[in-house]
Amino acid sequence: MKPDAISIVEAAYDCESDTRTWLGRLLGQAAPTLDRGFGISVYMYGPGIAPNRTPLVSGHMDEKLLSAIMGMSMAYPEWFHRVNSSPLTVGTATKALQMTADAARSWPPFVEYLHPLGVRDITGVTAANTCPFFTKSRSAASLARTEFLNDPEANPPCSQDT
Numbered sequence: 001m002k003p004d005a006i007s008i009v010e011a012a013y014d015c016e017s018d019t020r021t022w023l024g025r026l027l028g029q030a031a032p033t034l035d036r037g038f039g040i041s042v043y044m045y046g047p048g049i050a051p052n053r054t055p056l057v058s059g060h061m062d063e064k065l066l067s068a069i070m071g072m073s074m075a076y077p078e079w080f081h082r083v084n085s086s087p088l089t090v091g092t093a094t095k096a097l098q099m100t101a102d103a104a105r106s107w108p109p110f111v112e113y114l115h116p117l118g119v120r121d122i123t124g125v126t127a128a129n130t131c132p133f134f135t136k137s138r139s140a141a142s143l144a145r146t147e148f149l150n151d152p153e154a155n156p157p158c159s160q161d162t
Helices: 005-013 019-034 063-075 077-084 101-106 108-117 146-150
Strands: 040-045 056-059 090-092 123-126 135-139
Touching (some): 005 019, 019 040, 063 077, 063 108
Antiparallel strands (some): 123 135
16 A cells, blocks of 8 residues: 555545445555554544444544544534534644634533543544545544444445445
């Protein structure tokens, strides 16, 4: 695998396999470029899909961080959907929510779930929608756990023909 932007884009547009395999390939291409030592996740966002039903694959993520982000996403699902529906292609969760730095420091979801771990924000890159009805996202922190990928309803196949 070549860790360059073109390889990441090629992996994003290669929708021939099932969702889990596609996400795993995308993770493999994105990780060398985007992971800065905290792990990385690749997930598929769909409006109306609960955070714990979002197809995701992660690599080298700390279990405490995964749990904190899942807990925050489940406790504050409106936050999860606002961040993932943002028109930003690259940015932080607080930027997607149009928060000032002062507001972000005292924002209850972050204070409750991320600050105890020393995390102050989440950085993400959203790829263009290559399959209907979904936005594919790469994030420096995951919003769900891989065990939710086993559910066929939450893990629809991604094909350019659908």
